[in-house]
Amino acid sequence: xxxxxxxxxxxxxxxxxxxxxxxxxxxxxxxxxxxxxxxxxxxxxxxxxxxxxxxxxxxxxxxxxxxxxxxxxxxxxxxxxxxxxxxxxxxxxxxxxxxxxxxxxxxxxxxxxxxxxxxxxxxxxxxxxxxxxxxxxxxxxxxxxxxxxxxxxxxxxxxxxxxxxxxxxxxxxxxxxxxxxxxxxxxxxxxxxxxxxxxxxxxxxxxxxxxxxxxxxxxxxxxxxxxxxxxxxxxxxxxxxxxxxxxxxxxx
Ligand SMILES: C[S@@+](CC[C@H](N)C(=O)[O-])C[C@H]1O[C@@H](n2cnc3c(N)ncnc32)[C@H](O)[C@@H]1O
Numbered sequence: 251x252x253x254x255x256x257x258x259x260x261x262x263x264x265x266x267x268x269x270x271x272x273x274x275x276x277x278x279x280x281x282x283x284x285x286x287x288x289x290x291x292x293x294x295x296x297x298x299x300x301x302x303x304x305x306x307x308x309x310x311x312x313x314x315x316x317x318x319x320x321x322x323x324x325x326x327x328x329x330x331x332x333x334x335x336x337x338x339x340x341x342x343x344x345x346x347x348x349x350x351x352x353x354x355x356x357x358x359x360x361x362x363x364x365x366x367x368x369x370x371x372x373x374x375x376x377x378x379x380x381x382x383x384x385x386x387x388x389x390x391x392x393x394x395x396x397x398x399x400x401x402x403x404x405x406x407x408x409x410x411x412x413x414x415x416x417x418x419x420x421x422x423x424x425x426x427x428x429x430x431x432x433x434x435x436x437x438x439x440x441x442x443x444x445x446x447x448x449x450x451x452x453x454x455x456x457x458x459x460x461x462x463x464x465x466x467x468x469x470x471x472x473x474x475x476x477x478x479x480x481x482x483x484x485x486x487x488x489x490x491x492x493x494x495x496x497x498x499x500x501x502x
Contacts, residue, residue, distance in 0.1 A: 252312040253333055254305040258282065261306075270406065273441030278306045280439055280447070281392055284362065285310035290317050291361035296343040296377060297394075298323040301330030303364055308333045320353050323367070343367045346380040359386035359454045366394035371418040375461070378426065378448075382458045385450045396420045397444025416444060423448075425461035433458065 252258075261282075264275035285291055285307055291314070293307050298321045308331060311317035320337045321327070328338045339352055350356055363385060365377050378391060385391060398420065400406050401413035423446045427436040433452040439445040450456075467473050477484065487494045 252309050254309045254331075257302075257305050258309050270400075270441060273439070274443070277394075277439050277442055277445040278303065280445060281362070281364065282306045282310045284390055288317075288361050290314055292317070292355060292359065293319045293362045293364070294356060294360050294381070295319060295321040295364045295366070296323075297365070297367035298327035298330050298338070301327065303366060303394075304331045304336070307362075307364070308335055311335050318355070320356070322349065344373070344376050344380065356384050359389065360384050361386055361389050363389070363391045364394070365391065369395045369412075369415050369419060371415075371422045374419050375422055379458060382450070383455050385454070387450060387453050389450050391448040391450070393419065393423060393446035393448075395443045396423060396438065396446045397440045397442070399440065399444075400442065420444070420446070421463070422461060425463045426458060428464070429459040429462035 258279075261275040261279055264271040265279055266272070267275075281303065285293060291311060293311070295303060295307060298304055304319065304321055307319045311319060312333075312335065318335055318337065319333075320339065321330075322339045322341060322343050324340070324342055326340055328340070330338075337353065339349060341348055341352075343349075360381065363381050365374060367373065367377070374393065378393075381391070395412075395416050396419050398413045398417040401409045401416060403410075403413075423436065427434060427448075433450065433456065435449040435451065437447045437449075439447075492498045492500060
């Protein structure tokens with residue numbers, strides 16, 4: 251039997267539930283499925299705590315040859331799990347220089363990076379920009395805590411600080427994606443803490459462009475009037491021709 255299989259079985263059971271526990275289960279199972287598909291993955295996890303995600307990764311790599319999970323946490327989590335496939339490093343996740351000295355294998359390329367340490371926009375920004383060049387082509391970066399909805403006023407986990415922190419992290423991911431369309435794909439899971447996924451489309455060593463934050467427009471009538479005044483053209487979907495389609499659905 252694979253290590254921590256009982257935990258995976260619990261997640262699978264919860265993923266069928268009608269309750270919101272399925273969202274939490276599905277987030278972890280999304281990462282489990284992706285890691286399971288890879289032959290000898292190197293996984294780097296930032297943030298261990300009690301080791302929920304650590305168990306998920308270890309189960310997914312158990313019985314795989316040359317697969318490894320390196321986990322980093324600022325506090326001592328060395329007893330969170332027990333596996334020969336696991337290496338724990340106690341340090342600040344932002345100190346990539348020290349991590350590369352301790353674990354030079356990271357320079358050969360990470361298959362899956364999981365970012366779940368300090369949930370602030372500035373911390374996550376530094377983590378993703380520090381690690382991106384070490385992600386392999388088609389490697390994944392997962393981000394926990396990106397959904398603000400469950401934390402909004404009178405919602406299941408009403409918490410103004412988490413609502414705002416998660417929204418800021420989500421807006422960061424949007425801004426990174428906006429500035430890097432040619433090098434990342436972006437997907438999300440919602441309903442629990444929220445899980446973001448980037449797939450790297452460029453090579454080992456390639457870096458990200460700086461995030462592009464754009465102010466969101468509200469008050470439609472105000473903006474339309476201003477734009478009419480400035481003679482600014484708005485995009486309009488055209489049904490009469492094919493020019494609105496990025497991929498022409500017809501054969502012509
Ligand atoms: C949400 S918990 C991780 C949960 C874990 N991934 C799981 O699924 O059970 C966040 C962890 O990040 C750690 N942490 C906070 N700031 C950190 C930092 N600057 N560097 C590394 N770890 C940090 C905390 O000690 C805590 O254990």
